[in-house]
Amino acid sequence: MSMTDNLQAHYAEILGILGEDVTRDGLKDTPTRAAKAMQFLTDGYQKDLNQVINDAVFESDTDEMVIVQDIEFYSLCEHHVLPFIGRCHIAYVPNGKVLGLSKFARIVDMFSRRLQIQEGLTKQIADAVLEVTDAKGVGVVMEGKHMCMMMRGVQKQNSSMITSVMLGAFRDSQNTRTEFLRLIGK
Missing domain, CATH: 1.10.286.10 (GTP cyclohydrolase I, N-terminal domain)
Structure with a gap:
């Protein structure tokens, strides 16, 4: 069957x-x-990071922050199998390599198309970007609206959740973190 x-x-x-x-x-x-x-x-279970990246990592002497913002995501919460949706903002400071632009959205899709909690999803995306780019630092901020909170339970229609993961330079340097958050309007 x-x-x-x-x-x-x-x-x-x-x-x-x-x-x-x-x-x-x-x-x-x-x-x-x-x-x-x-x-x-849930087709994210059928994908792996190497397949998604497909050799789209390129040598570069760029060493300034790169931000891809407002990547929409759609996921299912692992507690109720109800949707949560929102936007993902990813930044990294290259360390000799840059990642093809569309690959950021593909990474977000791969992990969001699995049963998730937003906190875990944010970390998985940050870890994946760091792994494939070997960046000096990675920052990920996700904003989500959760149907499990809106349609059932407490039924709060205007609530949203913001999660962040800061790795490397984004964790170690207040200035780098502040620049990222300022540029995405947070």
Whole structure:
């Protein structure tokens, strides 16, 4: 049985337990669509960092801060399997190598398409950028809105979560950290 077939069977069972008739018009194809959606939303498990980077690390004499900001992300919380969405800002100080621009978004996608908590997601992204660039420092700030807090539980619609990880020069130098936060408007 394929992963899609297996997930489809479980979604049909869950809908039945909830009291739905999975043979009615509106739900006939829902187990299949839900299975395919879940596979897409968690395809980060099928990727590794080398595959995502695809040799897009280049020699460079640039030694000033590089920032990629407002990378949108979509993830699922590992506690409720509900979405959390937001923006990610990544900065690094190169140490002889730079990373292709699109690879930052691909790193964010790879880790966000796994069941996550935002704190862990932020650290995974920072560690990955440091690993592939061997930068002097890496800073990551993520801003997220969590459906598990908005749709259920305390139902707070205007709350958001901000997490940060500062490595190397961003941790060691207040000036570097301050420059990064000022440039992203934090």
